[in-house]
Amino acid sequence: MIQNFFSGLYELFLGRPLPANFTNDYREVIFPNTGLMLLLITLALVLIYYYVLNSMMSTGLYKTKHWVLFLVLNAIIAFAIPIFQVQGNEVEVHSYTYTFAFVNTLYSIVLFFVFSILLKRGSVQAWTTPTKWPTKK
Amino acid sequence: MPKLFVFGIGGTGSRVIRSLVMLMAAGVKVQNCDKIVPIIIDPDTQNGDMNRTVDLLKTYKQIHQQLGRRDEGFFHKDISTLSSIAGDGSSKIRDSFVYDFGGINKPFKDHVGYNQLDIDSQALVDLLFTRENLGNSLDVGFRGSPNVGSVVLNEIIDSPEMRFFASNFQEGDRVFFVSSIFGGTGAAGFPLLLKNFKDAHTSLPNGASLNRALTGAMVVLPYFSLEQPAAGSEADFIDSNAFTTKAKDALSYYQHHLDGVNALYYIGDTPDKPLENNPGRASQKNDAHLIELLSAMAIVDFMDYSDNELDNGQVYHEFGLREDVDQVQFAHLDSETRDKIAKQLIRFHYFERYFTMHTASDAQAAYAKGVDLPGAMRNEPVFKELNKFLTHAEFGYQSWLRELNRKERTFAALNLDETDFNRMVSDKQIETGLFNKGINQNAFVKELNKAAEASSERNAFKATIQAFEKATDVLVEGKLKYS
Numbered sequence: 300m301i302q303n304f305f306s307g308l309y310e311l312f313l314g315r316p317l318p319a320n321f322t323n324d325y326r327e328v329i330f331p332n333t334g335l336m337l338l339l340i341t342l343a344l345v346l347i348y349y350y351v352l353n354s355m356m357s358t359g360l361y362k363t364k365h366w367v368l369f370l371v372l373n374a375i376i377a378f379a380i381p382i383f384q385v386q387g388n389e390v391e392v393h394s395y396t397y398t399f400a401f402v403n404t405l406y407s408i409v410l411f412f413v414f415s416i417l418l419k420r421g422s423v424q425a426w427t428t429p430t431k432w433p434t435k436k
Numbered sequence: 437m438p439k440l441f442v443f444g445i446g447g448t449g450s451r452v453i454r455s456l457v458m459l460m461a462a463g464v465k466v467q468n469c470d471k472i473v474p475i476i477i478d479p480d481t482q483n484g485d486m487n488r489t490v491d492l493l494k495t496y497k498q499i500h501q502q503l504g505r506r507d508e509g510f511f512h513k514d515i516s517t518l519s520s521i522a523g524d525g526s527s528k529i530r531d532s533f534v535y536d537f538g539g540i541n542k543p544f545k546d547h548v549g550y551n552q553l554d555i556d557s558q559a560l561v562d563l564l565f566t567r568e569n570l571g572n573s574l575d576v577g578f579r580g581s582p583n584v585g586s587v588v589l590n591e592i593i594d595s596p597e598m599r600f601f602a603s604n605f606q607e608g609d610r611v612f613f614v615s616s617i618f619g620g621t622g623a624a625g626f627p628l629l630l631k632n633f634k635d636a637h638t639s640l641p642n643g644a645s646l647n648r649a650l651t652g653a654m655v656v657l658p659y660f661s662l663e664q665p666a667a668g669s670e671a672d673f674i675d676s677n678a679f680t681t682k683a684k685d686a687l688s689y690y691q692h693h694l695d696g697v698n699a700l701y702y703i704g705d706t707p708d709k710p711l712e713n714n715p716g717r718a719s720q721k722n723d724a725h726l727i728e729l730l731s732a733m734a735i736v737d738f739m740d741y742s743d744n745e746l747d748n749g750q751v752y753h754e755f756g757l758r759e760d761v762d763q764v765q766f767a768h769l770d771s772e773t774r775d776k777i778a779k780q781l782i783r784f785h786y787f788e789r790y791f792t793m794h795t796a797s798d799a800q801a802a803y804a805k806g807v808d809l810p811g812a813m814r815n816e817p818v819f820k821e822l823n824k825f826l827t828h829a830e831f832g833y834q835s836w837l838r839e840l841n842r843k844e845r846t847f848a849a850l851n852l853d854e855t856d857f858n859r860m861v862s863d864k865q866i867e868t869g870l871f872n873k874g875i876n877q878n879a880f881v882k883e884l885n886k887a888a889e890a891s892s893e894r895n896a897f898k899a900t901i902q903a904f905e906k907a908t909d910v911l912v913e914g915k916l917k918y919s
Contacts, residue, residue: 357882362800424885427805434806 302327305334312402317395329384333399336380337407344373345414353424361425370411377407437470438608439521440739441601443629444476445613446577446621447722448656448731452490452614454724456732457492458836460513461825462784463905464777466739469610471514472503473521474603476534477625479588480577484721486534493533495691495825502818502897505627509905512785515663518597521604529600536597544584545570580675582686585624593632593640602640605649608743609874612735613653617686618679626653627694634696650698650746652738655690657683657704659727660711660843676710698746701734701753703727705845723839726764726847736776763848767863778849778916782861783908785850786875788826788833791904793855794877801881803888803903812896819897857911864918875915883907 306326310316340342348369352358381400385392416433419426438805443459444453455476466472474493478486487675501510506512519531530536540547550561550570561570578585611633615622630653632638634648639645662676683704694700705727734753757768766778799810815820828832840847851860857865857875866874873879887906893899912918 335790357879360882361802361885362880422802423889424882425800426889427802428800431805431808 301332301335305330308334308406309399309402311384313395317393318391321390324388324390328388329381329390333384333403334380336384337377337403337410340376340380341373341407341418342414344369345411345418349415349422353422353428356381356424357424361428363429366415366425366428370408374404374407374412378404438468438606438610439471439473440466440469440606440735441609441611442472442474442735443611443613443625444489444617445615445629446478446619446623447480447483447485448616448619448622448728449614450476450478450483450486451722451724451728452654452656452731454485454489454492454831454836455729456735457489457496457515458729458833459732459736459777459780460515461496461511461833462780463508463510463512464736464780465508466513466736468739468742471516471521472516473516474533475518475597477589477592477629478534478577478621479537479540479574480621481534481537481575482579488721490533491828492831495821495828495831498658498821499818499825502821503901504898510787510901518601518604522600525866529597535592535595537592539685540588541570541573541575543573544588547574567590578624580618580620580678580682582620582624582682586628589621589625589628593629599641602642602646605642605645607645607648609645610650610652611646612651612738614656614731615653616656616658616737618656618658618683618689622656623682623686626655627672627690629693630696647696650743651696652699652701652729652734652746653697654701654703654734656727656731657702659703659705659707659725660722661707663710663712676707697750699738699741699751699753701731701738701755703731703734703755709843711843723843724836725843726840726845729840729847730773733773733777761845763788763846763862765863766851766861771851771911779912781850782916782918783858783905783912784833785837786857786880786908786911788903789855789857789860790877790880791822792826792834798881798884801885803881803884803900806888807894807896807899809896809900812900816897822897861916861918864916866916873913878912879915880907883910886910 309330316322348360348366353358378400381403382392382396385396385399412429415429419428420433442453444450453476456472456474460466460472476486476489480486493515496511496515497517500514503509503511505514517531517533519529533780544565545551548561550558553561564583565675569581572579572584574588575586578588613626613630615626617623620705622785629652632640633649633651636643637863638646658676658679660676661679664675664677711722734755737753756770757764758770759768761768766774769778794811795804795809798804804810829835834852837847837850837852841852849862851862854860857880858868884903884907887903887910890906891899891902893902
């Protein structure tokens with residue numbers, strides 16, 4: 300089920316994995332691994348940003364520019380994950396791999412934003428970052 | 437709820453009220469009343485000291501009105517004009533903190549109708565008043581001449597303002613006088629008003645309540661001297677060499693004729709460098725002085741006593757420092773005084789420093805963004821009033837503190853020019869290290885955000901003031917650990 304979900308998610312923009320002889324590797328291993336890692340790493344970074352740096356500690360990193368820095372950091376990681384996954388599973392690196400990394404980066408941005416909106420309410424210092432909406436008062 | 441009527445008479449009265457307003461802004465508690473009604477009595481309508489006190493009072497009033505009624509915190513005490521205490525808009529007097537003398541701008545000689553007097557009466561007047569007394573215009577005050585003041589001020593008892601005051605005086609209200617003993621207006625005005633309020637046959641309405649009213653007075657003894665003009669100069673001046681003589685004369689009068697005061701406070705000091713000699717008008721704008729701040733404390737002290745405590749005969753208070761020093765810090769005040777003002781003033785000082793130095797750059801901080809503070813600071817007039825209160829070059833908090841720091845004895849408890857929060861309080865500095873940065877902008881923002889998070893207030897001004905109240909409280913208790 301997880302395999303189908305992530306395959307569907309990535310193939311929505313990428314189409315069938317290439318080269319064709321590695322299609323199953325992508326669908327059974329690389330897409331699910333990449334998707335799960337994307338979810339967990341993005342969630343971890345959002346939690347660190349809102350609850351460690353801006354609740355437990357008073358780092359002053361509450362401004363939108365700091366949030367964007369974390370978003371970019373997450374995007375870089377998201378770009379790297381597919382490439383490492385492809386290489387780690389001894390699959391041929393192809394232009395498809397870089398398009399896959401690019402799509403994963405786009406997903407990371409969307410996911411980081413969604414997690415931020417959902418989780419920012421519990422932060423003391425950064426509950427208005429990146430947007431005041433939805434207000435908690 | 438009871439009210440406290442504070443009569444600030446003459447230049448010293450105005451200056452003490454200025455310090456009182458600063459204490460109220462800092463949240464110093466005045467017990468046993470829910471409203472303070474200052475009434476400034478000074479015929480010199482252009483007096484610099486008076487006008488900036490009035491501007492300060494107006495600004496405070498605007499800020500307090502926006503914040504609404506509260507039991508504690510910055511600007512929590514209601515300071516009202518005399519005309520507004522009726523509450524129903526029925527008053528027919530001018531809405532002002534200053535008693536309206538109606539523009540007396542003629543010489544004293546004309547005021548008493550000297551030229552219409554018969555020759556014997558003129559001789560008597562000549563005996564009681566000098567030629568200068570008779571020739572001086574009254575619109576600059578009484579130039580240190582209580583004999584002139586006692587004649588002119590005697591007439592204010594029948595004024596609409598005094599009748600309005602008496603009509604609205606209720607059982608439980610208290611009266612406090614602040615005046616100097618060595619000048620003209622204060623020295624004449626205080627005993628005169630007291631005599632009229634306490635006169636069993638007074639013509640004022642509500643006379644019985646006024647007779648019984650608990651009354652306090654702050655009598656300020658000489659604490660400054662004035663420059664003397666050069667020999668042969670025709671300059672108009674007040675002779676400060678006569679301050680001590682005049683004070684002694686007045687004290688001997690008080691000894692026998694001052695009835696009806698429940699608590700009488702005295703304060704004075706040996707003068708430092710002489711001040712510029714300006715007998716009146718806008719040029720009479722003296723630097724704030726520690727003595728005035730401590731005099732304002734007398735009002736706080738007077739209100740701390742319960743009705744029963746004050747009813748047990750007349751008591752006298754004098755003020756003393758723990759140590760005879762030129763630069764007074766909180767540690768030099770007695771613990772009773774320090775407990776009443778130190779933490780509040782430190783908190784207010786932190787608030788003022790942070791608000792003026794850092795808030796503009798906090799647009800993205802949760803406490804600011806949550807209530808759109810940047811937009812409110814641009815558009816809401818009350819923020820302009822707050823800025824005036826804190827930074828106005830004439831009457832603001834900064835200039836008040838700077839002035840207090842200028843003339844010895846100085847009030848040097850708070851360092852206005854210090855930008856490091858860890859070093860702002862002279863007698864308690866925060867030790868910092870690698871893992872302890874003390875109070876810096878991050879620590880301040882953190883506490884402001886925490887305070888804002890715990891509050892459900894949506895009004896930007898109220899939310900901001902409340903956030904600063906809580907944040908400064910936590911910082912003073914937790915980081916500065918002031919005790």
